[in-house]
Amino acid sequence: MNTTQFILEHRQDNIQTLALQRSRYPSVDIDFALQQIQGWQLTQKKLPQIAQINNWLYPKRISTEQASSETTAIYKQQLISQLNIQSLADLTGGMGIDCFYMSQHAQQTIYVEKEQELCNLATHNFSITNKNIQVINSTAEQFLNNTNTLDCIYLDPARRNTNGQKVFLLEQCQPNIAELYNTLINKAKYILIKLSPMLDIQQALHTLNNTQQIHTIALQGEVKELLFLIEKDFNQQPTFFAANLLTNQPTLQFTHSQLLNAQTNYATQPLSFIYEPNPAIMKTEAYKLLSQKYNLLKLAPNSHLFTADQLICNFPGKIFQVISHANKKNLNKQHLSVIAKNYPLTAQQIKNKYKLQESDSQFLIATQLQQQPIMLLTQIIR
Numbered sequence: 001m002n003t004t005q006f007i008l009e010h011r012q013d014n015i016q017t018l019a020l021q022r023s024r025y026p027s028v029d030i031d032f033a034l035q036q037i038q039g040w041q042l043t044q045k046k047l048p049q050i051a052q053i054n055n056w057l058y059p060k061r062i063s064t065e066q067a068s069s070e071t072t073a074i075y076k077q078q079l080i081s082q083l084n085i086q087s088l089a090d091l092t093g094g095m096g097i098d099c100f101y102m103s104q105h106a107q108q109t110i111y112v113e114k115e116q117e118l119c120n121l122a123t124h125n126f127s128i129t130n131k132n133i134q135v136i137n138s139t140a141e142q143f144l145n146n147t148n149t150l151d152c153i154y155l156d157p158a159r160r161n162t163n164g165q166k167v168f169l170l171e172q173c174q175p176n177i178a179e180l181y182n183t184l185i186n187k188a189k190y191i192l193i194k195l196s197p198m199l200d201i202q203q204a205l206h207t208l209n210n211t212q213q214i215h216t217i218a219l220q221g222e223v224k225e226l227l228f229l230i231e232k233d234f235n236q237q238p239t240f241f242a243a244n245l246l247t248n249q250p251t252l253q254f255t256h257s258q259l260l261n262a263q264t265n266y267a268t269q270p271l272s273f274i275y276e277p278n279p280a281i282m283k284t285e286a287y288k289l290l291s292q293k294y295n296l297l298k299l300a301p302n303s304h305l306f307t308a309d310q311l312i313c314n315f316p317g318k319i320f321q322v323i324s325h326a327n328k329k330n331l332n333k334q335h336l337s338v339i340a341k342n343y344p345l346t347a348q349q350i351k352n353k354y355k356l357q358e359s360d361s362q363f364l365i366a367t368q369l370q371q372q373p374i375m376l377l378t379q380i381i382r
């Protein structure tokens with residue numbers, strides 16, 4: 001059995017078990033095979049289109065885990081398609097997923113990566129998928145020093161320091177975006193940067209002062225990416241986009257002045273429905289705008305929950321129907337999932353106190369109303 005046959009026959013098998021059996025397969029490059037099997041297994045849900053490509057070669061686990069998902073890569077592809085560009089350079093190539101998808105909307109695409117092994121894999125993968133992408137083994141800094149101007153530059157800087165700890169500030173990432181910013185602006189009309197969800201958006205704007213658009217991307221219940229689209233010489237207010245992918249929820253779009261000028265009204269009692277904004281909106285802190293746009297009343301300044309008597313089907317978040325106020329009699333040992341916002345106890349403490357079991361449909365919402373703690377029994381609608 002050769003290495004290729006081994007990979008195909010053992011794709012579904014446990015990696016640890018195969019590693020222990022390496023002596024049974026002397027003709028197989030077992031380390032390479034295990035890397036390919038593990039990569040394929042990791043991409044089944046994250047990158048289903050890639051997983052179906054025969055002979056696609058996978059990098060080491062950390063590069064596969066750090067790669068964009070297919071869903072977020074397609075979002076960037078659609079964003080790039082609106083720019084009408086001819087040339088694109090991805091200066092932090094990695095596994096090459098973003099570059100692979102974005103190249104569809106550029107006549108010339110360059111993949112830049114400092115690790116030779118990743119460059120070798122990218123060369124192979126782009127070749128078997130007929131992608132005309134030039135692969136360059138270089139650091140981002142070296143490439144910028146030796147290249148002419150481009151229409152668009154994309155960066156997804158590494159967000160771990162030399163000790164392997166997660167970082168998120170612009171100057172902590174590699175390459176150092178704060179340090180490179182002036183060079184980037186001089187080399188391209190557009191710069192698209194993928195940054196950490198932990199980043200303070202307003203703080204980043206002090207450095208990235210030509211930002212045209214900020215996209216907050218949520219997927220499967222959490223914010224996955226912040227995308228800053230920068231345009232050379234742009235000096236107006238950036239537009240914010242809060243998108244919750246793989247849902248039917250609308251993308252909320254607004255400017256900073258719209259956010260500042262929005263008004264919030266507060267509830268005196270919980271009404272028929274409770275509304276919880278999706279994670280992308282929570283990250284952008286567009287609470288006032290949400291209240292105004294959908295005619296919602298906020299329960300409390302720091303709760304970030306809203307209420308209304310109307311069912312607003314296109315609300316960008318979760319919707320709960322209020323059943324009743326909660327008390328000791330109707331709580332003990334029930335099947336209830338718990339949401340605690342601006343409440344004296346955490347969700348876990350409430351679950352422990354009342355011996356609650358998880359539920360997919362019934363929720364206990366613990367929050368505040370007019371500076372008083374309240375608990376509501378609700379049923380999730382969406």
